Amino acid sequence: MKQAVSHNMKPYLFIVVMALGLSACVSIDVPELPDTDIPEAWTSPLSEAAEVWPTLLWWENFQDGELNTIVQSVKQNNLDLQNNRRNLEAAQIALREAGFNLLPVPTVRIGTGALYTDNFGAAELDNSPSSPVDLTGSFTYNDILSKPATFEGAVADYQSRRAQVANAALNTLGTAASTYFQILLIRDQIKAAQQNLENAEAIGDITQARVDAGVVVPINALQQQIAIEQQRTNIRSLQQNELSALSSLALILGRSVQEFDIAGDTLEDILIPTLRPGIPSELLRRRPDLVQAEAELQRAAVQVELSRLNFFPSISLTGSANASSTSLSELLSAPDTVINLGVNVSQLLLDNGARQRGLEQSRLTLENALNSYRRAVLSAFNEIEVLLSNIQLLEELAVVAQRQLAQAEESFRLAEVRYAEGVADYQTVLTAQNTLFFQRTALLNNKIQQLNSMVGFYQALGGGWDADDETTMSIASE
Numbered sequence: 001m002k003q004a005v006s007h008n009m010k011p012y013l014f015i016v017v018m019a020l021g022l023s024a025c026v027s028i029d030v031p032e033l034p035d036t037d038i039p040e041a042w043t044s045p046l047s048e049a050a051e052v053w054p055t056l057l058w059w060e061n062f063q064d065g066e067l068n069t070i071v072q073s074v075k076q077n078n079l080d081l082q083n084n085r086r087n088l089e090a091a092q093i094a095l096r097e098a099g100f101n102l103l104p105v106p107t108v109r110i111g112t113g114a115l116y117t118d119n120f121g122a123a124e125l126d127n128s129p130s131s132p133v134d135l136t137g138s139f140t141y142n143d144i145l146s147k148p149a150t151f152e153g154a155v156a157d158y159q160s161r162r163a164q165v166a167n168a169a170l171n172t173l174g175t176a177a178s179t180y181f182q183i184l185l186i187r188d189q190i191k192a193a194q195q196n197l198e199n200a201e202a203i204g205d206i207t208q209a210r211v212d213a214g215v216v217v218p219i220n221a222l223q224q225q226i227a228i229e230q231q232r233t234n235i236r237s238l239q240q241n242e243l244s245a246l247s248s249l250a251l252i253l254g255r256s257v258q259e260f261d262i263a264g265d266t267l268e269d270i271l272i273p274t275l276r277p278g279i280p281s282e283l284l285r286r287r288p289d290l291v292q293a294e295a296e297l298q299r300a301a302v303q304v305e306l307s308r309l310n311f312f313p314s315i316s317l318t319g320s321a322n323a324s325s326t327s328l329s330e331l332l333s334a335p336d337t338v339i340n341l342g343v344n345v346s347q348l349l350l351d352n353g354a355r356q357r358g359l360e361q362s363r364l365t366l367e368n369a370l371n372s373y374r375r376a377v378l379s380a381f382n383e384i385e386v387l388l389s390n391i392q393l394l395e396e397l398a399v400v401a402q403r404q405l406a407q408a409e410e411s412f413r414l415a416e417v418r419y420a421e422g423v424a425d426y427q428t429v430l431t432a433q434n435t436l437f438f439q440r441t442a443l444l445n446n447k448i449q450q451l452n453s454m455v456g457f458y459q460a461l462g463g464g465w466d467a468d469d470e471t472t473m474s475i476a477s478e
Helices: 010-024 058-062 065-077 079-100 147-212 218-252 280-286 288-309 328-333 354-420 426-460
Strands: 003-005 105-112 115-119 122-126 133-141 314-325 336-346
Touching: 058 065, 058 147, 058 426, 065 079, 065 147, 079 147, 147 218, 147 288, 147 354, 147 426, 218 426, 280 288, 280 354, 288 354, 354 426
Parallel strands: 003 336
Antiparallel strands: 105 133, 115 122, 133 314, 314 336
């Protein structure tokens, strides 16, 4: 067996080792948040309980079976979430491709020669045993110094996409839950409006009877008839609102509103869960939008590093090995082998300051990315503080609204009796009636506000997502 090497390989091996060593030492300097941006604890009294974060099944805390079924259906059938899952799979493939790009690109070829002749129109194919068999392997390894930084940029891209998908899923599930609650609220409002209509019609009958008896003037009956028509119009408007909300929920479920409905008809049985946030600093890895903003910061830092590496030489390696023989058996046992190894080192000497300008631009972009990240973090902490305070306020107002509704119902009952007995005038009954209508609406509004605040609170806390847990992938993953 004969072997030939094109040159002494020691200088090349030294350059290879040096290049790989330099590339392994590349570190990306990512700016950190000031300590003052992250509070040590929440200021709301609601945060005094144990440190608790929502789970990925946060909607189950409302203890409503139909809501659980709806959310599961949204996760499976929502068209946007399906696209997001495919986008995330594509991002995973892109990240694996970036990992392979850290390695040299190898190629292997095997072939044999055959002689083809044409003897005055008679074609012949000489496929004799002496035809050479070649096996060639080669590799290329370009831009060695920048490859680690490029890979870090690919990781940041993937983390950004993963967080983006999780945030979209969290918003979609939150919208589905709020829309479901809205439908139940409208149905409660319809029932309250029907009660208001019955009360108004009862007062109308009494008023008309007193007008017929000449006890009161006809204007009272006309005013009450207006109140009755207002309630009938209100019911028709609420029914239209119900259809609109059903259509919105059907779209989220990937369905047509035709023949679509839900079984629930009241907010009364929906439990308002209690939840306390954990340590504020943990929010940075639990909220997808914050993780996405941090990934954008990392990507900007990578660009600074790549701009800095432009000042270093560009190092590329190429290598090949060719083995040939007259037969396949000899190719495997005793081939003629030639090995070549090449190193290319190039350095840009003059560029009229283009590299320096590119570096300055990258640094400015990094500073902007840091400010954007800080703004997102500060906004998130402020949002949770407001939500905590709002939840506490709504809990207190719920007690007041319930008490005021009971008082309004009793006031209307007394006014109706006294009016029927001729003791109270029409204005007293009208005032009591309007107060009752208002208090019924106020109690329902308080309940929907509490539910929506809890949905918003779950979203503000990240909905159970954790950037450090790859098993979560996206909130809508199955």
